[in-house]
Amino acid sequence: MVNQSATKEKIFQAALSLFNSxxxxxxxxxxxxxxxxVNVSTIFYYYSDKGGLLEYCFVTYFEEYINILEKGMKQLESADPSTILKxxxxxxxxxxYQNYQLSxxxxxxxxIDSQIVRETMTTYFRKERYLLQTIIEKGIEAGVFRKLSAGIVVIQLKGMLNQPFLNSIYTSEVWNIYFQDRYYIDQYKKQLEYWVDVFLSKKTSPVEKAIG
Amino acid sequence: MVNQSATKEKIFQAALSLFNSxxxxxxxxxxxxxxxxVNVSTIFYYYSDKGGLLEYCFVTYFEEYINILEKGMKQLESADPSTILKxxxxxxxxxxYQNYQLSxxxxxxxxIDSQIVRETMTTYFRKERYLLQTIIEKGIEAGVFRKLSAGIVVIQLKGMLNQPFLNSIYTSEVWNIYFQDRYYIDQYKKQLEYWVDVFLSKKTSPVEKAIG
Amino acid sequence: MVNQSATKEKIFQAALSLFNSxxxxxxxxxxxxxxxxVNVSTIFYYYSDKGGLLEYCFVTYFEEYINILEKGMKQLESADPSTILKxxxxxxxxxxYQNYQLSxxxxxxxxIDSQIVRETMTTYFRKERYLLQTIIEKGIEAGVFRKLSAGIVVIQLKGMLNQPFLNSIYTSEVWNIYFQDRYYIDQYKKQLEYWVDVFLSKKTSPVEKAIG
Amino acid sequence: MVNQSATKEKIFQAALSLFNSxxxxxxxxxxxxxxxxVNVSTIFYYYSDKGGLLEYCFVTYFEEYINILEKGMKQLESADPSTILKxxxxxxxxxxYQNYQLSxxxxxxxxIDSQIVRETMTTYFRKERYLLQTIIEKGIEAGVFRKLSAGIVVIQLKGMLNQPFLNSIYTSEVWNIYFQDRYYIDQYKKQLEYWVDVFLSKKTSPVEKAIG
DNA sequence: TATGAATGAGGTTTCATTCAT
DNA sequence: GATGAATGAAACCTCATTCAT
Structure with missing residues (x-):
């Protein structure tokens, strides 16, 4: 996350913004x-390759991503599945939200189904799978979650998690919803937590009354 | 959908497959x-441009996509929101599923936020918005759906609808779930219909007992 | 040797001249x-690569080179070693001489000891080795040639054969000898034939008297 | 020959090896x-230029080369041409042989016919020409050498002298002869001395019996 | 309908080199 | 004495595209 060189970081940010659009x-x-x-050569000096720049983006993103998951991992024993998932x-x-462009x-x-994506991604996503699957299955075993296929649930969840960032043109242009704004992200967050409570969980939690 | 020329179709399929990977x-x-x-020049003969090829993909996709939505449109008065949405x-x-590559x-x-995307897409998506929003709001008015923000709900729904096709490497590589297979698509379909029943709708439908 | 396309040939000649200097x-x-x-892209159109251009030079050169050797090969039985070698x-x-630049x-x-050189060259030179070694050894067996190491003799011979073309700056700048001229090449040819007669062969032939 | 700095020498050797291949x-x-x-900048510190490195190679090589010739020069009066040449x-x-890579x-x-080569080389080679031509012509005058064109003879000789070093891939890959080995160099040396005796000289020397 | 020859613009990358440290 | 950061120029090569056939 912390870049040694200011120049390197400058390049990173510029690349991100352009890659996005x-x-x-x-x-x-x-x-x-x-x-x-900066001069073109400077990019090569720092990232050696266009591919290197891409890899750097991936690694930077997943490093923190996996951190978050691992913090959740540690609570697997102590907390209840619904709380952890939320x-x-x-x-x-x-x-x-905080790394909007990168995300x-x-x-x-x-x-995209290229070599580099496959390699970089799979490692991280296997870890993610392990965590999420464990949570879901624990919840089912504990009788808290409905009996659903863990795989399908996670795919559904991931679709929901990415959508605001993936299709930001869609959301802003068609719905006037801007996920760069705290307000909208918080609303969406509530919706997903609500999803945990009423879709995943067997009994509707008190939160439900607050929203629905 | 129907290509006049076999050569034109051949090019289309080849392009699709490559664009995907x-x-x-x-x-x-x-x-x-x-x-x-075929020879490179032949592509130019049929599609005039690289941009033309892209546009052709978009138009082909959205033509049928909007057809489906318009059929739903016609039932807005006669059928109940939950049924229509499902x-x-x-x-x-x-x-x-049937147009896996194209989708x-x-x-x-x-x-991507380019000119051509913005232009082509917005028209179709505005139609889509009108339909889905109307359905959701009717459902809420009728007291069948929970009082949720239509925008957020649709974004959530679209995330779920696209996920299996967008991240097919993820689903296959990490979860061994192949959405090219009828079986998995059907399972996923059930899950989303279930989502309509227990998340969107106030009272859980009979379907719930069958699954959860 | 015969180029299908005039453009391709033009490029070849230009390349040769530049490679030389x-x-x-x-x-x-x-x-x-x-x-x-021509436009740069045209070169890539015809030779695909800078390496491709290099390979084309090699192949063009050795194709005819090996032809000459193979004609010698056919006479191995009928003619005497000294005559064949000359x-x-x-x-x-x-x-x-006729392909001065290329040679x-x-x-x-x-x-240069690169991959491509090693691969292209070795095949041709093994053929050459077989022919020359056979000639020399036959000559020795027949008691016509002196008992010398065939390898060393061939290396010596090849050094002499290439020198006029390799170091043409040297020969012209230092000695005012121009091997682009028939005259000098003929003189040099005589010298090497003479070498066959007095160095390789046991008894000095009548040619010796004519020159020495 | 003697490098002041160990670093400078290290660079020189590395360059030589790479230049060769x-x-x-x-x-x-x-x-x-x-x-x-070392760091790239270090090379510039010692040799100022890529051209400087090249020049250093040339100068280093020819310094000793010309030394050898000059020693021969001094014996022009006292010894006989055949002995001097050998x-x-x-x-x-x-x-x-001792400076294999450099040679x-x-x-x-x-x-190569570039400016720098032409300039550096010509001076040294003119000296060489003077010495070798004098030796050959003296030999001819003295009735020891055959009446041959001095120029052609020297060109022939130089071809033979360089061949083992120039085409070392050829000799090793095709003939399994390694001129990095004392043994093969000595054999080749004998061959060339023999060439002086039987090709250049009118009467065959006693050495001939030993070899042929 | 389909192609091969040819191109100009621009792609990624490498080069030798400099300068502050 | 030696280095790392940074550069401008130019390297090789690919791109979409055109045109005559």
Whole structure:
């Protein structure tokens, strides 16, 4: 997260912004350099490759992402599944909100099926799978969650978690909802926590009354 | 949907497949030509432009997509919101399942914020918004759906609808779930219909007992 | 030898001339394009690679080179070793003289120890080795040639054969000898044939009297 | 020959090795730095230029080369041409053998017709010409050598002298002869001395019986 | 309808080099 | 004596595209 060199960070930010609006392949190194106010060669000095820049984005994103998951992991024994899951949703949405550009880009580019994506991603996502699956299954065993397929539930959840960042043009242009704003993110967060309570959980929690 | 020329269709399919695995910008006309077994110039003959090829993909996708929505539209008066919504979910998932490659590509590329995307997409999505919003609000008015923000609900729903196609590498590599298979799509479909019943709707429907 | 396309040939000649004076690595594609009067892309269209251009040079050179050797091969049974060897020397020098630029370049670049050189070259030179070694050994067995190590003799011979083309700056600048001229090549040819007669062969032939 | 600084020498050796396998133009400063285990800037500190490094190679090579020739020069009056020539061949081959990499590189790069090569080389080679021509002509006058063109003879001789170093891949890969080994160099040396005796000289010397 | 030849613009990357430290 | 950060120029190569056929 913390960049040693100011120049390196400047390049990173410029790249992120451009990758977001034009896609990774659609962005040229020259454009990035220009946006960062450095010479093209400087990018190669720091990231060695265009691929290196991409990898750096992925690693930076997942490093913190996995951190959040691991904090959830530690509470697996002590707290109840519903609370943990809601906490994780809370932190993930917050993290993606605070790293809007990066999240948008990674969520999007991850859907490409290239070598580098496959390799980088799979490791992180296997960890994620382990955590989420465990939580869901514990909840089911404890009789708190409904008997649903853990896989399908997680895929559903992930779809919901990414959507605000993935399709931000859609949300803003069509719905006038701006997930760069705290307000909307918080609303969406509540909705997902609510989903845990009424969709996943067998009995509706007190939160339900507050919203629905 | 129906291509006049076999050659044109061949090119379309080849392009689709490549766009999916390398992205639109990451795919070159030569690659498409090679994959389609035709000369590069032939692509220009049929689609005039690389942009033309992209547009053709979008139009082809949304043509049928909007068809499905419009069928739902016609039932707005006669049928109840919950049933209509479930029908739409059913048809959309089916459509995307049957046009796997195309859906994957469009869902993904739509997240880029370029001129062409913005223009093509917005028209279709505004229609979609009108329909879905109307259904949700009618349901709320009728006291069938919970009092939720229509916008947030639709965004949530769209996230869930796209996820299986967008992140197919994720689902297959990490969860061994293959949405190219009828079986998994049907399971997922049930889950979303269930979501309509227990999350959106105030009272849990009989379906709930069957699953949860 | 015969180029299908006039453009391709033009590029080839321009490349050859530049490779000779600046070396392969020292010559840029742009320079070649400019010298050939075509666009840079055209070179890539025909040769696909800078490496492809290099390979084309090698193959073109060795194709005819090996032809000459194979003609010598066929006479192995019928003619005497001394005559065959002199014929080969005669034809090789003629060939190199007629393809001055190409020979100069290949002889020089062959001394680099890269992958492509190793691969292309070895095949041809093994054939050459077989022929020359056979001739020398036959001559020794027949008691016509002195008992010398065939390997050392061939290396010595090859050094002499290449020298005029390899170091043409040296010969012209220091000795005012121009091997682009028939006259000098013929003189040099005589010298090497003479070498066969008095150095390789046991008894000095009548030719000796004519020269020495 | 004697490098003041160990670092400077390290760089020199690394450069030599790389120049040999990839050519001068084909080798980058970074590669040299990496091979030498120093920073790129260090090379510039010691040699100021890439050209400076090249010049240093040439000068280092020719300094000793010309020394050997000058020693021969001094004996022009006292000793007989045949003996002097053989001594020179002996010392030159020894020198090139002991500075294998350097000789290989210089012999090869000298064949390029660039400004720097022309300038550096010509001075040294004119000296060489004077010595060798004088020896040959003296021999002819004295009736010891055959009446041959001095120029052609020297060119022939130089071809033979360089071949083992120039085409070392050829000799090793095709003939399994390794001129890095004393044994093979000595054999080759004998062959060339023999060449002086039977080809250049009118009457065969006693050495002939020993070999042929 | 379909192609091969050719191109200009721009892509990524590497190069030798400098400068402050 | 030696280095790391940074650069401008130019390297190789690919791109979408056109045009004559």
């Amino acid at each position: 034009k896609g990774y392949s659609g962005t040229s190194m020259r454009e990035i350099a220009k946006a960062a106010g 906490k994780i949703i809370h932190h993930l949405l917050d993290y993606q 948008r880009f990674v969520c999007r580019e991850v859907s | 390398k992205g639109y910008s990451g795919t070159s006309m030569r690659e498409i030509a090679k994959a389609a077994g 029908k739409i979910i059913h048809h959309l998932l089916d459509y995307q 994957r590509f469009v869902c993904r590329e739509v997240s | 600046k070396g392969y690595s020292g010559t840029s594609m742009r320079e070649i394009a400019k010298a050939a009067g 014929k080969i020397i005669h034809h090789l020098l003629d060939y190199q 100069r370049f290949v002889c020089r670049e062959v001394s | 990839k050519g001068y133009s084909g080798t980058s400063m970074r590669e040299i730095a990496k091979a030498a285990g 001594k020179i061949i002996h010392h030159l081959l020894d020198y090139q 290989r590189f210089v012999c090869r790069e000298v064949s």
